[in-house]
Amino acid sequence: TGEYEYVRANTNMNSPVEDLTSTDMRCNVGADSGASTSTYEVAAGSSVGFKADQAAFHPGPAGIYLGQVPEGETAATWDGSGANWFKIYELGADIGDGTFTFPTDIDTYETTIPSTVPAGDYLLRMEHVGLHSAGAPQFYISCAQLTVTGGGSANPAKVEIPGYIAADDESVSLNIYYPVPTSYDCPGPEVFTDGTTGGATSAASSAPAATSSVAATSVAQSSAAETSAAATSVVESSAAAPSSSAPATSAVESSAAATSVAESSAAATTAAETSAAATSAVETSAAAPTTSAAATSAAPSSSAAAPATSAPASGNTYNDCWNAYNKCAAAANSAPNNGGAVDVRLLSF
Structure with missing residues (x-):
């Protein structure tokens, strides 16, 4: 049968509906x-x-x-x-x-x-x-x-x-x-x-x-x-x-793109648990913008007046990593x- 013969055509193409209260x-x-x-x-x-x-x-x-x-x-x-x-x-x-x-x-x-x-x-x-x-x-x-x-x-x-x-x-x-x-x-x-x-x-x-x-x-x-x-x-x-x-x-023509996003989660998880530079793990997606590794992996400051450069606790690093991952995914989806x-x-x- 032809395209849209029995399926209602929409004006949203492949984009999602995100308002759960919308008709x-x-x-x-x-x-x-x-x-x-x-x-x-x-x-x-x-x-x-x-x-x-x-x-x-x-x-x-x-x-x-x-x-x-x-x-x-x-x-x-x-x-x-x-x-x-x-x-x-x-x-x-x-x-x-x-x-x-x-x-x-x-x-x-x-x-x-x-x-x-x-x-x-x-x-x-x-x-x-x-x-x-x-x-x-x-x-x-x-x-x-x-x-x-x-x-x-x-x-x-x-x-x-x-x-x-x-x-x-x-x-x-x-x-x-x-x-x-x-x-x-x-x-x-x-x-x-x-x-x-x-x-x-x-x-x-x-x-x-x-x-x-x-x-x-x-x-x-x-x-x-x-x-x-x-x-x-x-x-x-x-x-x-x-x-x-x-x-x-x-x-399959989209499988490579899908795999690059989905499979990056394993690398991100491992990296997040072992290094404060975990946010760089999400750079495995070709479509994702590069995260700033320097911001999280810089050497600790020797000055007590600059505690901001110290590495966060591992739990926060893990969540920061996934927040960066989700940000990359959102950026890709907004293309x-x-x-x-x-x-x-x-x-x-």
């Missing part, structure tokens, strides 16, 4: 309606999903919601207002012994429409939340227009967007680097299950050698510092289709986004 949290900036967007018919119990134009490399959770269109509206006219949303998928953190990470190589997210939801029009909403800057979550959002056939009479508990997440919720306000979290609950409500589906938490990593013709163009035009979950494609398959059938994408049309195709297989 842009529903379907992104400029996507309050979809008069020019087609509505896709899909049977309850079928697999659906979103495909990004590049891997969502910012560390953070993902979720897929269904918004039940109220009477008198259609999937094309509804602006997403009211308590009509329920979650059908989430992807959280991988927690190990002293480790806390999120997948950063995924470009396709699939789930199953619960077989018991009532037939009718829905908005299918994807969100990926970037938590790389502590206390400043970034939401990358897209909505597709669906007509669900078949189904049943289930009445899931519903939430309103905005309002389903507060800025001070631990799930979006925590520091994912230090102290290392030992538990994590995804933002928003619990995943609705009808007894036959469990949220179908399937996600596909980007293939490192293949590109799609449309996505390849869009990635080249997009800012490498941004995740593409803000403008995604919808993937639809039969209930029996394996999740591994998601096509390879062009997400002008010159992206054009992204890969927003609905695929059937």
